[in-house]
Amino acid sequence: MELLEDAQWNKRILSMGCERIDMFLQGGLHEGHLTELVGPSSSGKTQVCLRAASSVAKNYLDSVLFLDTCNSFSPKRIAQIVGQISDSDNKEVNKVIQRVMNSIVYHAVFDIYTLLNVLHRLEFNLRSQKGSQVRLLIVDSISSLISPILGGNGTNGASTCVHITAI
Template sequence: MGALKSLKQEYAIIDSIFLQFCASHGIFSVEDFLVHDVYMLVASTEQLANSDRLKQGINQILSIIETYHQPWMNGLVLLEDREQNKHCLSTGCESFDMLLQGGLHEGHVTELVGPSSSGKTQVCFQFASNVAMKLGGVVFLDSGNSFSPTRMQQIVTHISGSAENKINGILQQAMRNIECHAVFDVYALLNVLHQQKLKLKSQTGYQVRLIIVDSISSLIAPILGGSNAHGHALMVSVGYLLKELADRHNIAVVV
């Protein structure tokens, strides 16, 4: 989405005073704006003489984010990209692979839905273990402190079916391929996703095959409700970022 100053010509409310105010809080781009706590930003305007105008500027940025979408592309280009570059990652479970028509699709966001304690996290462990063992890097974003290395060890041991003397090597490789981040609010989630975006852009050989967010609802639910434009804008931004990472870098994403 770019630097805030790039919006100055198009939107009168985003003037040099507003940009100065944002800069004083370390905000120079739309991405910086999103990972900042906007409620605190609004509160910081209260003692300022131009408080109302600054709040209008904040609302303007939120409106821009809410209506922002990826430019339309030629359908044939999208189809060719899908057929040539996007593949399926096996989940390690034949029933899941059949259900998902081959496995977890690269370039797609797959949403796993179910009531509390129905086993969603265990399914995520299964996906992560198989991909980390056989295919490459996994980024596991843990919002509920539920990541269990012990459970992962059990799954890897079960999937590998190797002789006991080989299991340790396979387990170490699988666990080395899993990058786990604790994300306890939507700002931490956005921050980690932006870090991954920069890593994927700048590091050759940095290969992530799967991103798991367990669970996204616990991060999104607290910021929604009523006419909360900020919460909706944050939700849109998370969805856009996940889809962008999936499509641009041929990553399978599970939430």
């Protein structure tokens, strides 16, 4: 019962910055939960990730960690999104864009070992309370890292997925 109460009262729901997606997700992304976006290539998964990063970075003082495996992160697109979701004049919008950009921590991650290294460093920093808190962690896209190690034997890839989600 204590865990249920904690989940209900102490976890935030993070808006994705898109009313329809938030409605579909019953309010937005649930803090502390894993949300997986699945779809064919060019279906907009990265755009949803960029929108979520922009919205969370704009609305919270904590940072967003964006791990990019496909070289798809676009600061220009983040600025466009922030401009769309801001209700201020141009001078204020530029300040908001600057704050959002400073809140998004970007890492290019092109192999599973680099991903694991970044996640282990993050875990260590969070446990030792070094630096700011991370409100949202985005890995875009984990499948491109795991596919090469799956090969013909799914057990290696499956155990790696279990290890990554356990971090």
